[in-house]
Amino acid sequence: MSDDRPDPAPPYDDYGLDPSVAQAIRDAVDRSDAAGLTALMEPLHPADIADLLEQIAPDERRALVRLYDREFDGEILSELDEGIREEIIAALSPDVLTDAVREMDSDDVVDLIEDLDEPAQAAILQALPAPDRAAVEQALTFPEHSAGRLMQREVVTAPEHWTVGNAIDHLRASEGNLPDQFYHVVLVDPVHRPVGYVTLGRILSSRRETPLSTITEDSFRTFDVDEPDADVAYAFNQYHLISAPVVDDAGRLVGVITIDDAMAVLDEEHEEDILRLSGVGEARMTDSVWQTVGRRLPWLIVNLFTASLSAVVISRFEDTIAQLVLLAALMPIVASTGGIGGTQSLAVAVRALATKSITSANARRVVLREVLVGLLNGLGLAVLLGAAGAAIFGQPLLGLVLGTAMVANQLVAALGGVLVPLTLNRLGFDPALASGTFVTTLTDVMGFFAFLGLASIVLL
Numbered sequence: 001m002s003d004d005r006p007d008p009a010p011p012y013d014d015y016g017l018d019p020s021v022a023q024a025i026r027d028a029v030d031r032s033d034a035a036g037l038t039a040l041m042e043p044l045h046p047a048d049i050a051d052l053l054e055q056i057a058p059d060e061r062r063a064l065v066r067l068y069d070r071e072f073d074g075e076i077l078s079e080l081d082e083g084i085r086e087e088i089i090a091a092l093s094p095d096v097l098t099d100a101v102r103e104m105d106s107d108d109v110v111d112l113i114e115d116l117d118e119p120a121q122a123a124i125l126q127a128l129p130a131p132d133r134a135a136v137e138q139a140l141t142f143p144e145h146s147a148g149r150l151m152q153r154e155v156v157t158a159p160e161h162w163t164v165g166n167a168i169d170h171l172r173a174s175e176g177n178l179p180d181q182f183y184h185v186v187l188v189d190p191v192h193r194p195v196g197y198v199t200l201g202r203i204l205s206s207r208r209e210t211p212l213s214t215i216t217e218d219s220f221r222t223f224d225v226d227e228p229d230a231d232v233a234y235a236f237n238q239y240h241l242i243s244a245p246v247v248d249d250a251g252r253l254v255g256v257i258t259i260d261d262a263m264a265v266l267d268e269e270h271e272e273d274i275l276r277l278s279g280v281g282e283a284r285m286t287d288s289v290w291q292t293v294g295r296r297l298p299w300l301i302v303n304l305f306t307a308s309l310s311a312v313v314i315s316r317f318e319d320t321i322a323q324l325v326l327l328a329a330l331m332p333i334v335a336s337t338g339g340i341g342g343t344q345s346l347a348v349a350v351r352a353l354a355t356k357s358i359t360s361a362n363a364r365r366v367v368l369r370e371v372l373v374g375l376l377n378g379l380g381l382a383v384l385l386g387a388a389g390a391a392i393f394g395q396p397l398l399g400l401v402l403g404t405a406m407v408a409n410q411l412v413a414a415l416g417g418v419l420v421p422l423t424l425n426r427l428g429f430d431p432a433l434a435s436g437t438f439v440t441t442l443t444d445v446m447g448f449f450a451f452l453g454l455a456s457i458v459l460l
Contacts, residue, residue: 017048026056029064037067050079053088065091074100078108082115089120098127105179106132107152107261110139114149139255147232148225150265151246151255154179158212160187160195165208167198183242186253187212194245194253196220222247225254229265234356236262269354303437310335310444317452326393327455330402333385335447338409341377342439345370345417350431353421367418374414378407401458405451412446413439 021040028037041049053061053076065072065088072092077100080088089097101109101124109128113121113136125133135153142148156178158167167185171178184197196216206215222245223232235241236259246255314321314331321327349366352358358366386403390396416439421431 017044017052022052022055025052025064026060029060029067032067034067037064041068046073046075047079049073049076050081054081054084058087061087062091069093069096072096072100074103074108077101077112078104085112086116086120089116089123094123094127097123101127102129102132105152105154106135106139107150107255107257109136110149114140114144142225145229146225147223147227147229147246147257148255150229150232150261151225151257152179152261153255154182155186155245155253155256156182156184157186157188157192157253158198160189160213162187162212163208164203164206164210164212164215167203167212168208181258182256183258184217184256185212186245186256187216188253192253193251194220194222194247197243197245199242220244222251223257224249230269232257233262233265233269237266303440307441307444309441310448313445313448314452317448317456320452320456324455324459326398327452330389330398331448331451334402334405334409334451335444337381337406338413338443338447339440340413341374341410342413342417342443343436345374345414346421346435346439349418349421350435353425353431358422363422367415367422370414370418371411374410374412375407377414378410381410382406395459397458398455401451401454405447405454408450409443409447413443416442 021044025037025040028040044052053064056064061084069092077085077088092100101112104112109124109132113124116124125136128136139148139151139153156171156174158170162170171185182200184199185203186194187196187198189195196213197220198212198215199217202215202217203212219239219241221235221239221241223235225246225248232244236244236257241259241262243256243258245253246257248254348370349358352366382403385406386399388399389402390399393399420438420442421435424431424435
């Protein structure tokens with residue numbers, strides 16, 4: 001007899017975890033239904049379980065972890081936001097934490113524990129076998145945000161004189177000791193210095209007697225252990241790398257970086273740039289109220305002082321505004337439009353700096369382009385605003401003042417949007433962190449000054 005029951009609903013919709021599945025999981029936690037929770041969680045990807053843990057309240061989170069304790073996957077820990085990792089680790093029993101950590105690659109373990117406090121670090125290190133513990137402890141001695149921190153120690157190597165047949169036999173014999181995912185077999189010389197690598201595809205498609213040294217990839221390059229991870233990510237993106245060996249000061253192979261880790265760094269860099277442009281630093285959704293206030297309030301205070309410069313400029317034209325009150329209603333138009341123009345140039349400049357698209361060779365051309373863009377934008381807005389000012393208020397000279405001030409402020413916005421981040425970068429500061437405040441202040445001050453100054457000369 002056929003089974004006419006409908007298939008169970010998939011756990012995902014078009015945009016990730018199905019909300020009904022998430023609610024069913026929360027209901028199972030409320031009922032303390034361990035079997036039902038395991039059945040609901042089993043089909044889920046570790047990244048979606050991590051998302052769920054980040055989205056629910058802390059008390060629900062702890063209850064879910066306790067109930068799901070024996071089934072906890074180590075990948076979930078590596079996917080979790082740094083803000084709640086310690087909380088999850090503290091909620092896991094020692095046996096479950098041990099099993100979860102042992103499943104992880106060394107680079108994931110390093111990423112997991114580098115931001116934890118010492119008791120949490122000790123708990124995880126204690127859970128590792130002695131060789132893995134030594135590898136992780138060594139990785140933690142490398143500078144933060146370096147290739148040494150980013151690499152994994154599990155590398156598949158072969159002597160440079162081997163053939164394809166030697167490599168295949170070695171891989172088959174090492175079945176239980178191979179990394180879960182790897183892309184290249186790294187060729188090393190007698191002192192363990194990498195001299196090239198061969199893709200698995202090349203190995204499988206070549207004859208057994210083929211020397212590995214004849215089928216190496218042209219993309220081969222190495223990274224020093226102390227090289228900044230942002231530079232590593234840039235190289236992966238620029239040169240389309242899949243994996244790359246990491247070497248110590250003597251050039252000996254110590255690990256390998258894979259594309260997934262490099263792209264994670266690139267994503268983090270982009271996310272940080274976006275957050276810093278908004279003046280919120282390294283904000284996370286799991287931050288407490290006080291942590292969020294601590295990151296945002298200092299920049300609001302800085303902005304308070306810089307905004308006072310605009311007030312000073314306006315106060316200098318108090319008599320002008322008193323004689324023509326209409327100016328008070330119109331001057332925010334010039335300043336705010338300039339602010340938008342400056343933000344547009346700023347976003348392009350910060351992104352170009354992050355991707356190394358701006359160099360000393362093309363900086364002059366980039367600045368000139370932004371000036372021309374600002375001039376043309378200003379002229380377009382001047383025609384519209386000038387005509388509207390003349391038509392609505394019946395004062396052609398007022399329209400002329402508005403249009404001229406608009407052109408001047410768009411030029412200032414375009415220049416400021418590109419020169420401020422370039423200058424900060426040259427001085428060694430993060431251009432994404434402070435540029436927004438300076439560019440906004442610049443456009444406000446110059447917008448008010450140009451508009452009110454011209455009005456004082458032309459209209460009074």
